[in-house]
Amino acid sequence: xxxxxxHSTAKKKAAPLSGTALVxxxxxxxxxxxTVYAREGQDGPLHRVQSIAGMVTAPLQLAGAxxxxxxxxxxxxxxxxxxxxxxxxALQQENAQxxxxxxxMEELRQExxxxxxxxxxxxxYQISGAxxxxxxTGSDAYSREITVNVGSNSGVEPGQAVVGPSGLVGQVTExxxxxxRVRLITDPQSGVSAYLQSSRDECVVKGAVDGLxxxxxxxxxxxxxxxxxxxxxxxxxxxxxxxxxxxVTNVVNQAGTSDRTIIVSPLSTVSALEEVTVVFSSSxxxxxxxxxxxxxxxxxxxxADASSTDGEGSVDESGEGx
Amino acid sequence: MRExxxxxxxxxxxxxxxxxxAPNIAVLGAMPNFALAFVATAAMLRQSDAIVVIAFVLGxxxxxxxxxTVGSMAALLTLAALIASRASSLFGNETVTASLLISMAAxxxxxxxxxxxxxxxxxxxxxxxxxxxxxPCALYDxxxxxxxxxxxxxxxxxxxxxxxxxxxxTVRLR
Numbered sequence: 044x045x046x047x048x049x050h051s052t053a054k055k056k057a058a059p060l061s062g063t064a065l066v067x068x069x070x071x072x073x074x075x076x077x078t079v080y081a082r083e084g085q086d087g088p089l090h091r092v093q094s095i096a097g098m099v100t101a102p103l104q105l106a107g108a109x110x111x112x113x114x115x116x117x118x119x120x121x122x123x124x125x126x127x128x129x130x131x132x133a134l135q136q137e138n139a140q141x142x143x144x145x146x147x148m149e150e151l152r153q154e155x156x157x158x159x160x161x162x163x164x165x166x167x168y169q170i171s172g173a174x175x176x177x178x179x180t181g182s183d184a185y186s187r188e189i190t191v192n193v194g195s196n197s198g199v200e201p202g203q204a205v206v207g208p209s210g211l212v213g214q215v216t217e218x219x220x221x222x223x224r225v226r227l228i229t230d231p232q233s234g235v236s237a238y239l240q241s242s243r244d245e246c247v248v249k250g251a252v253d254g255l256x257x258x259x260x261x262x263x264x265x266x267x268x269x270x271x272x273x274x275x276x277x278x279x280x281x282x283x284x285x286x287x288x289x290x291v292t293n294v295v296n297q298a299g300t301s302d303r304t305i306i307v308s309p310l311s312t313v314s315a316l317e318e319v320t321v322v323f324s325s326s327x328x329x330x331x332x333x334x335x336x337x338x339x340x341x342x343x344x345x346x347a348d349a350s351s352t353d354g355e356g357s358v359d360e361s362g363e364g365x
Numbered sequence: 366m367r368e369x370x371x372x373x374x375x376x377x378x379x380x381x382x383x384x385x386x387a388p389n390i391a392v393l394g395a396m397p398n399f400a401l402a403f404v405a406t407a408a409m410l411r412q413s414d415a416i417v418v419i420a421f422v423l424g425x426x427x428x429x430x431x432x433x434t435v436g437s438m439a440a441l442l443t444l445a446a447l448i449a450s451r452a453s454s455l456f457g458n459e460t461v462t463a464s465l466l467i468s469m470a471a472x473x474x475x476x477x478x479x480x481x482x483x484x485x486x487x488x489x490x491x492x493x494x495x496x497x498x499x500x501p502c503a504l505y506d507x508x509x510x511x512x513x514x515x516x517x518x519x520x521x522x523x524x525x526x527x528x529x530x531x532x533x534x535t536v537r538l539r
Binding site (some may be wrong): 062063065079231232 | 381383384385386387388389391393394395396398412413414417418421424425426428429430431432433434435436437439440443444446447450479480483487488489490493494497498502
């Protein structure tokens with residue numbers, strides 16, 4: 044389809060390539076900025092400006108989170124509006140079942156409160172941290188990050204782990220006074236030292252460009268089955284030990300070789316306006332560092348025990364405390 | 366002057382859309398780069414120094430807000446403005462096909478360079494970065510260009526000085 048653009052053609056003839064020098068200057072400035080950024084530390088001026096810029100654009104990200112929330116709601120509304128008679132009947136039956144379950148749940152809730160009070164005594168498994176809400180997701184296609192509305196004013200520091208309702212979410216990479224940026228474990232640059240809960244064999248859980256989690260550096264002789272739980276080992280100190288990462292969902296053996304691809308499904312996936320907790324300290328860190336140097340097997344047992352009770356329970360406690 | 370104001374407002378709108386809308390319309394992790402689409406379109410329609418400066422500033426702001434290496438997107442958007450401007454001068458932008466090809470080339474080059482930069486710094490497989498990110502993102506950018514181009518063309522035509530022909534820079538379908 045032909046189109047006419049007389050004005051732009053006229054401008055082209057007048058000054059077709061004016062600005063080449065300007066382009067070169069700007070490119071040089073860009074490269075200089077990138078070099079300074081790469082060489083300076085986390086406290087460098089460009090990093091500081093970036094933190095402040097992240098905080099300034101947080102309201103925009105919050106608006107984006109609102110859009111995502113509204114889109115989900117609109118999807119549900121359309122689904123509800125187009126429901127068929129048979130589905131409606133099924134939903135009524137399901138509703139009746141849910142009412143029964145609600146009564147049972149209330150009983151269980153009261154029981155849970157009593158048990159939680161007992162568990163509070165076990166203070167060695169407590170995770171202390173700051174709970175915040177996800178106010179934005181990364182607008183860059185190459186990274187998987189979220190922005191949380193707690194920052195250095197709440198005591199958040201770069202490198203701290205972040206957990207969701209069910210397990211590990213990611214790690215704080217950048218902090219401003221009111222917000223922090225969290226790199227998700229599914230980010231290709233993310234790698235978490237972990238072990239299989241069933242066999243205690245150590246491995247690394249890595250993110251990938253396709254958004255999946257891959258379990259790597261696991262010995263070929265180790266048996267892995269779908270459903271195996273993967274938890275953080277605490278090795279390297281980046282993440283506290285004993286936090287649940289996810290479960291093995293697929294094991295693909297390569298024909299003719301001992302190579303295999305193991306895919307892990309994260310237990311905790313956060314979306315906009317949900318809460319996460321930035322972990323300041325956990326008892327498992329202490330136990331891991333103490334026992335890690337003595338006996339890896341023993342430390343694994345200790346950490347696994349800690350994670351099974353501590354990973355979720357104390358996070359909820361932190362949330363309530365906040 | 367009015368054109369420059371229009372371009373600045375367009376740049377701000379592109380940045381806001383990138384923050385608010387882009388993460389919510391991602392398809393399999395690939396999301397459009399509104400800033401890139403805007404810069405490529407504006408550079409095709411108007412060859413001026415203002416476009417280059419706006420591209421640089423827009424890239425710098427994106428770097429600062431996204432947490433990426435400061436200067437990387439600034440350089441790439443400046444490069445995109447140059448590529449789109451030169452290609453438009455050489456091959457013309459009189460047809461939708463030509464404009465689409467130019468914007469696709471600019472998007473592909475920029476996304477590919479960004480992917481290579483990412484491969485070098487993040488250590489991800491090149492095939493994954495190029496096939497799962499650079500290519501779909503470039504195609505997404507082209508789709509956004511198709512939306513932006515008639516809008517921007519219309520707005521620029523309205524903001525053109527009165528001594529020009531009223532339909533001077535309006536993209537018209539015959």
